[in-house]
Amino acid sequence: MNTSFAPQNSSNPIQIAKALKYIAFAVVTGSLGLSYVYLKNQQFALADEIRLTEKRIKQVRAENEVLLAKTTELSSRRALQQRMTSGSLQVVHISGDKIARLTPASPAIQDGILRTVSNERTSR
């Protein structure tokens, strides 16, 4: 009976190909995951930019409307009349002979001289 204890020569060889396959799978999966996270972050960042831009546009529009309202008020008849009465707006009188009439003139009955209406009365 052979009683010698010969060392058993058992080994677990690394299966490079298989390992590479797993590693590749892990890398791809990891990359996909990270890309997803990166893209999602980018999306949030862009969305936030859009939100801020939207807010700015709204603000500019509102400012524009405020200016329009102010212009309307300042150029309103009431405001202009107030400026005229306070003397801060000078109106130059244009004499009748400087007015070019575009509508065809119809002759006056008596002397043929065309007159504009000019008998404004003073009222109290």
Next chain:
Amino acid sequence: MNKPECMRIALACGVVALIFTIFSARLVDLHISKHAEYSKLAAQKHTLRQIIHAKRGMILDRNGEILASNLPVRKVVADASQIKDPAIVAALASQFLGLKEADVLKKISSQKKYIVLKKEVPEDIYVALETAMQKAKVRGVTFEQDAIRIYPNGETLGHVLGFLNDEGKGVQGIELTMNSLLAGNDGHRFIERDRTGKEIMLYRGTEQEPVHGKNIRLSIDMTLQSILEEEIDKTFEEFKPETVTGIMLDPKTGEVLAMVNRPCFNPNEPGKAEPEQMKNRAIIDMVEPGSTFKIVVAAGALNEGTVNEKSSIFCENGRFSYAGKILKDHHGYGDMNVHEILVKSSNIGSAKLALLMGGDKYYEYVRRFGFGERHGIELPGEIAGLVHPPARWDKLTITRMPMGHSVAVTPLQITMGMSVIANGGRLMAPHVIKSVEDIDGTKILKKTPKVVRNVIPEKTARFITNALVGVTQIGGTATYARVSGFEVAGKTGTAQKVSSKGGYAAGKYVVSFVGFMPAEDPRFVCLIMVDDAKTASNLNYGGLVAAPVFSRVAEKAARHLDLTPTLPPIPLQDTPMAKVETLNEATH
């Protein structure tokens, strides 16, 4: 393995499989069968329906002048559950919004999620406050977009424009009648917010764009409106009457060019006005029209062939006894034709014309001229007036109604009645709206002139016009209505004021003048009506109080409309009041 062991293992596997099957079934049920239901629930929990406010349309005059517009403002809202440091919020609110710190703290301490701190905050203050809050890292305060309505011309045209209530709905005038078109429809979007209250844009849900309100273009010409307002103001100041009303319209189209009432109110501050100031008396007040009503009986009698242009009516030398009462004229007249009856404004002549026509026929003409019915103008509260049918008349009515008594009409009806004459006998539908436009100016609705009915033939209208020209010439009752260079047609009216206690108020008169110019091709009809002018009773007549106002208005309107004068100029004429003043100065 023996058989019982295998059985146990199979049983355990079966149980596990069954459990997983149940879970899977539940998952399928939750994710597929009840997807819509639970999605909705989740959305309700996380998402918020954000309103996108539609912009209210503007009101413009016929030339595009802005009469009503919007001013963007902000509503400052606090969410107490998100505010960590109420003291900072209170300090900033008091600094920028002018609120008391204690009041803000009290409001925030309620822990409500929606607390309005202040409304109508101007944009510049909002920007400053928001920047300050961002610096102080304050959370829980938001700024909602809002707008207030502004009327840049203040009191001018206030009765026609109307105003809005606190909820932004039209209360009076065009703002009320055209509210649905002006308001538009709000849009909305579903959004999600993070814990700081900021919107997470990525999760923005469905969105519905707002439909902005339409712009309303009125037929009002602001230059003519200003002219009329200025003269009405002077009259209101000079005679201190209870009310003054002025209307100007285009007789050929029925377009209202100007409409003024005094007293008036400022639509920017409706809360400060008394109800009496807010009445648009041009359409909601009833008055006895007085002699301006004589055009109805004259036109009717001529058209029915009851009389012709040359027929002579005996005017009883100024005293006509009928049904036991005496009807008087201002002066005693003998025989007069229809032309003279109108020029001299004879009560007896008018009464006799009505008697010759008969009550039923006369009533028919009153109605055909548009009295006793609403004209349907696009302004709220128009009344029909009061015209009783012949069955309800007493014996005197047929002699009183032709001179404008025993009948109640609105100032608009009087103006439209005169427009019938000015427009060759056609009654047009009066309107104050010219078109409805999109925000970019595209017309989506255009109001076209509408003939309501042919009241009298053109020939009759021309005859009445000639008589009305006579009214404003020497010998007529309204020489002060004349305008240099133009032929003016019109009629005065002086009616005793009806007392609220019944009968007539002694010494109180409603005086008026309604006329058109140029008489041969009218560009406008204008009514001036003064209720209870504080002047001497011998001067309180339509021809002396209202006619000069008409003249001044017509003169300025002629310049604005660039009307070419067709007559030689007339000499300057002092107003009756100026004459009295000169006389007083001379005697003192």
